[in-house]
Amino acid sequence: MTTTPPRTVRSAFADYLRSRWDDAVAAGLDPVARLVYRSNLLGADARITNTGGGNTSSKIAATDPLTGKPVPVLWVKGSGGDLRTATRANFASLYLDQVMSLRDMYARFLERGPKTPAEDAMVGMYPHTTFDRNPTPASIDTPLHGFIPHAHVDHLHPVAVMAIAAAADGPALTREVYGDDVIWTDWQRPGFDLGLKLERICREHPNALGVILGGHGLICWADDDRECYERTLALIRRAEDFLNARDDGAPAFGGPRVQPLPEADRRRVLVDVLPWLRGRVSRDATTAAPGGALRQIATVEMRDAVLEFVNSRDAQRLAELGTSCPDHFLRTKIKPLYLDWDPQAEDAAALKSKLEAGLARYRTDYAEYYARHKRADSPAMRRSSPSVILIPGIGLVAWGKSKSESRTTAEFYCAAIGVMHGAERVSRYTALDPQEAFDIEYWLLEDAKLKRLPPE
Numbered sequence: 308m309t310t311t312p313p314r315t316v317r318s319a320f321a322d323y324l325r326s327r328w329d330d331a332v333a334a335g336l337d338p339v340a341r342l343v344y345r346s347n348l349l350g351a352d353a354r355i356t357n358t359g360g361g362n363t364s365s366k367i368a369a370t371d372p373l374t375g376k377p378v379p380v381l382w383v384k385g386s387g388g389d390l391r392t393a394t395r396a397n398f399a400s401l402y403l404d405q406v407m408s409l410r411d412m413y414a415r416f417l418e419r420g421p422k423t424p425a426e427d428a429m430v431g432m433y434p435h436t437t438f439d440r441n442p443t444p445a446s447i448d449t450p451l452h453g454f455i456p457h458a459h460v461d462h463l464h465p466v467a468v469m470a471i472a473a474a475a476d477g478p479a480l481t482r483e484v485y486g487d488d489v490i491w492t493d494w495q496r497p498g499f500d501l502g503l504k505l506e507r508i509c510r511e512h513p514n515a516l517g518v519i520l521g522g523h524g525l526i527c528w529a530d531d532d533r534e535c536y537e538r539t540l541a542l543i544r545r546a547e548d549f550l551n552a553r554d555d556g557a558p559a560f561g562g563p564r565v566q567p568l569p570e571a572d573r574r575r576v577l578v579d580v581l582p583w584l585r586g587r588v589s590r591d592a593t594t595a596a597p598g599g600a601l602r603q604i605a606t607v608e609m610r611d612a613v614l615e616f617v618n619s620r621d622a623q624r625l626a627e628l629g630t631s632c633p634d635h636f637l638r639t640k641i642k643p644l645y646l647d648w649d650p651q652a653e654d655a656a657a658l659k660s661k662l663e664a665g666l667a668r669y670r671t672d673y674a675e676y677y678a679r680h681k682r683a684d685s686p687a688m689r690r691s692s693p694s695v696i697l698i699p700g701i702g703l704v705a706w707g708k709s710k711s712e713s714r715t716t717a718e719f720y721c722a723a724i725g726v727m728h729g730a731e732r733v734s735r736y737t738a739l740d741p742q743e744a745f746d747i748e749y750w751l752l753e754d755a756k757l758k759r760l761p762p763e
């Protein structure tokens with residue numbers, strides 16, 4: 308741990324990375340409950356992983372209800388579950404041998420790799436490998452866990468590690484931070500092929516502790532569950548210590564472009580603008596949802612790290628690049644709406660007219676993005692309104708169809724700010740290629756994940 312004094316919220320001492328594992332608690336749990344316990348501990352802090360993001364697994368011996376014989380079972384967090392609140396019901400259970408045998412089926416396809424019909428066909432096979440009629444659907448990350456030849460696997464989206472994963476020279480930084488302990492692999496969307504790649508990395512680097520998934524996150528493993536948990540924390544700590552050691556005290560994001568408004572003024576502007584803005588954001592002519600489904604709730608985030616970003620010189624450029632982790636932009640959309648408003652020189656009326664113009668421009672951009680990248684079988688265009696609006700001097704306003712959804716969106720963009728902050732400190736922040744981002748945003752499987760959210 309460095310001895311740099313805390314400068315901002317982000318560089319405060321990493322108490323969130325302190326191990327909270329209690330052997331006395333774990334000892335009283337069966338192996339699946341220990342997996343739930345580990346998952347809840349990992350999910351407890353948004354800097355370790357975002358709401359609903361990341362997954363964990365354990366390969367556990369069980370008695371096969373069909374034969375009465377022992378079989379290895381892969382327990383892996385299912386689609387749509389959240390680590391912090393996960394219970395046993397959020398984990399899929401699959402016959403490990405059958406999951407492994409899918410490699411032979413996959414190998415028989417002539418064309419293989421991400422976005423091929425072969426890869427989609429494998430997803431359709433997971434339900435056939437279900438152990439003990441467990442109704443929890445397996446996620447698209449299942450092969451990432453199944454093919455790694457270790458008993459326990461954690462896959463997370465930690466802010467400090469994603470800063471390395473989203474840096475322009477991520478591979479070199481990974482070497483610098485981790486030496487041979489962690490292996491870099493370029494961005495590839497999760498799926499069967501990425502699982503095979505991880506299996507190969509484990510074979511070629513038997514002493515490696517984990518892998519950085521470029522533009523995405525961290526995956527690591529161990530044969531003991533507590534060790535897996537502690538290793539995840541240790542690897543995040545190494546990334547965080549590296550970023551902190553590079554903190555030379557220079558202002559982040561190119562320094563401030565505008566000063567924050569005093570809190571009372573911020574509130575005054577928000578009271579004036581928010582109800583009006585809510586009406587504007589909720590009226591989205593591009594999608595016709597039945598039953599008033601367009602009504603939006605706002606969450607305003609004004610913490611120091613957010614103000615430092617929205618007030619900065621680099622905010623506009625970075626916001627335009629968009630977010631990097633695939634989990635993030637499902638919520639935050641490809642990019643936020645940044646407003647070029649000067650809180651010292653302009654008033655609330657000017658803010659409103661800039662919002663009006665900004666929303667119109669954003670919707671046009673979004674429709675263009677959809678038209679440019681859509682494929683023959685893409686789902687219809689989603690709402691074209693921004694889900695995050697950045698206002699210099701004030702903070703960020705996140706939108707969702709419920710309080711909880713807008714709060715989660717705000718949490719995701721706060722994480723994205725942390726990622727950009729770290730990446731820009733040690734390198735240059737890069738976002739995902741827009742076609743890759745589109746393919747994730749409109750991927751039928753991810754679409755299914757959103758559809759599983761409860762109806763209005």
Ligand SMILES: [Zn+2]
Pocket residue numbers: 361462463464523524634
């Ligand atoms: Zn992930």
